[in-house]
Amino acid sequence: MSLLREAIDPLVRECRILKGHSPGTGSKTSHCLRARDLRQHDSIKLIDTMAEKKKVLIIGGGVIGCAAAYYLARKGISATVIDKGAIGHGCSYGNAGWLVPAHSMPLPAPGALRQAAKWMLRRGSPLYIQPRPSIDMASWLVRFLCNANETRYRSGARPLVGLAKRSLELIDSFVAGLSNGALDFRKSGLTYVCKTSAGLEHSLYELEIAKDLGCDGEELSSEALLARNPILRGPVKGGVYFTGQGQIEPLRFVEALAAEAKALGAEFLPQTEVFEIESKGSRIGAVLTTRGRIEADEFVLAAGSWTRAIAKTIRLRVPIEAGKGYALIYDDPVHMPDVPLLLVERKVAVTPRDGSIRCAGTMELAGMNEQITPMRVQAISQAMADYLHVSPTAEPSEVWRGLRPCTPDGLPMIGRPRKFDNLVLAAGHAMLGLTSSTGTGELVAELISGEKPLLDPRPFCPDRF
Numbered sequence: 001m002s003l004l005r006e007a008i009d010p011l012v013r014e015c016r017i018l019k020g021h022s023p024g025t026g027s028k029t030s031h032c033l034r035a036r037d038l039r040q041h042d043s044i045k046l047i048d049t050m051a052e053k054k055k056v057l058i059i060g061g062g063v064i065g066c067a068a069a070y071y072l073a074r075k076g077i078s079a080t081v082i083d084k085g086a087i088g089h090g091c092s093y094g095n096a097g098w099l100v101p102a103h104s105m106p107l108p109a110p111g112a113l114r115q116a117a118k119w120m121l122r123r124g125s126p127l128y129i130q131p132r133p134s135i136d137m138a139s140w141l142v143r144f145l146c147n148a149n150e151t152r153y154r155s156g157a158r159p160l161v162g163l164a165k166r167s168l169e170l171i172d173s174f175v176a177g178l179s180n181g182a183l184d185f186r187k188s189g190l191t192y193v194c195k196t197s198a199g200l201e202h203s204l205y206e207l208e209i210a211k212d213l214g215c216d217g218e219e220l221s222s223e224a225l226l227a228r229n230p231i232l233r234g235p236v237k238g239g240v241y242f243t244g245q246g247q248i249e250p251l252r253f254v255e256a257l258a259a260e261a262k263a264l265g266a267e268f269l270p271q272t273e274v275f276e277i278e279s280k281g282s283r284i285g286a287v288l289t290t291r292g293r294i295e296a297d298e299f300v301l302a303a304g305s306w307t308r309a310i311a312k313t314i315r316l317r318v319p320i321e322a323g324k325g326y327a328l329i330y331d332d333p334v335h336m337p338d339v340p341l342l343l344v345e346r347k348v349a350v351t352p353r354d355g356s357i358r359c360a361g362t363m364e365l366a367g368m369n370e371q372i373t374p375m376r377v378q379a380i381s382q383a384m385a386d387y388l389h390v391s392p393t394a395e396p397s398e399v400w401r402g403l404r405p406c407t408p409d410g411l412p413m414i415g416r417p418r419k420f421d422n423l424v425l426a427a428g429h430a431m432l433g434l435t436s437s438t439g440t441g442e443l444v445a446e447l448i449s450g451e452k453p454l455l456d457p458r459p460f461c462p463d464r465f
């Protein structure tokens with residue numbers, strides 16, 4: 001193996017030189033396109049045949065790591081996934097389960113500064129930023145605010161919607177190929193519910209962008225909204241309905257991806273925590289874990305909100321902040337929504353399930369802190385009571401929180417950072433990790449196998465910050 005690698009490395013270097021890249025001096029974008037550039041050179045044939053023999057180690061067994069393992073395994077490249085806990089028990093465990101290209105907009109929206117300032121003054125608002133002396137957090141916030149404008153929002157929405165659409169296509173065929181249908185995959189659409197004119201105005205703005213990017217949707221009058229959704233408590237201003245949006249049971253989906261990947265040769269090592277990455281020059285050699293040292297040829301860093309801390313061990317800058325969110329499950333509700341609902345002003349997602357509903361929301365920027373803040377949980381129950389006909393005595397049967405991995409421009413980091421030849425980053429999916437999971441997994445597998453990616457990877461380039 002190492003002999004073959006020795007044979008290939010000069011070809012890879014030569015290729016870069018032919019393409020005008022010298023190591024460490026290529027532009028950010030050109031580096032991210034390396035796999036595509038290489039394909040045009042004869043050496044890629046050798047690399048393609050090598051791909052099957054590569055040992056790939058994926059750090060993080062959330063939906064992103066498991067999707068990467070599955071698409072690698074489909075290409076005959078077997079990967080090992082390691083996770084510090086149980087597979088799928090990070091942020092991918094109890095999210096709202098939405099698969100929503102039409103809602104795939106960057107987190108920094110125009111007017112975010114004004115909105116955030118207003119929310120910071122209100123108890124139980126959808127956003128809370130815990131003041132803390134952190135240079136990382138301060139620089140993340142500055143970058144976030146610089147991205148919160150019309151131009152960046154629209155240009156960020158395009159690749160996000162593209163990635164989400166491709167992911168939904170892939171999930172469609174993934175689910176169709178499974179023998180049991182326990183994933184509760186539905187494609188019934190998505191409804192935005194607005195109680196204020198400002199909420200409706202913003203929803204219509206999102207509708208216009210989503211339509212422009214090929215998603216189908218329509219405005220609903222307040223009468224139509226109430227007639228279609230008996231669970232809603234009036235008065236409402238109106239809403240928006242998007243067709244073709246999906247939902248799935250998040251943990252079962254991750255488990256199904258892992259099971260299918262395993263059947264194709266992938267390995268899973270839960271309860272195995274990485275505490276250091278060993279690197280020499282531009283190559284990573286191994287990771288040190290609580291269960292020993294593990295070597296590989298290629299590494300994928302897909303550790304969600306924990307990615308920043310792990311990347312620091314190899315002095316790689318990954319500006320990801322954790323955005324804590326909560327999800328509450330209510331069993332046997334009096335009414336069941338027919339489709340997932342977004343309670344726009346409170347930013348709460350309501351998902352119908354088999355015999356229960358899940359209500360998810362709030363964004364708490366408080367670092368890697370998994371503590372449950374009762375006021376945030378209360379804010380979600382209050383939104384339920386204000387928007388929906390639910391029993392006033394209803395108590396959630398489950399309260400869960402997860403740390404969304406958020407980048408300052410709202411786009412995930414997917415690709416090879418310039419600093420390392422054998423590392424692919426796949427993290428920072430914020431509120432859209434499930435929605436864009438399979439497209440990300442496919443892209444990671446294409447980058448590792450050296451194929452021409454189906455989607456343009458440039459907007460996700462990890463060196464863009």
Ligand SMILES: Cc1cc2nc3c(=O)[nH]c(=O)nc-3n(C[C@H](O)[C@H](O)[C@H](O)COP(=O)(O)OP(=O)(O)OC[C@H]3O[C@@H](n4cnc5c(N)ncnc54)[C@H](O)[C@@H]3O)c2cc1C
Nearest residue numbers: 062064084090091092095096098274304325432433434435
């Ligand atoms: C309330 C809420 C609702 C949401 N709703 C939706 C939704 O409806 N649709 C949607 O698309 N997205 C939604 N999201 C976002 C989505 O859940 C995330 O984007 C997604 O789960 C991120 O997946 P991941 O694999 O990157 O991270 P994770 O699922 O967090 O996986 C990272 C894994 O890395 C492991 N790890 C960390 N450190 C180490 C280490 N040192 N060694 C080994 N392993 C390590 C962790 O244990 C974890 O399992 C929601 C999030 C929240 C909080």
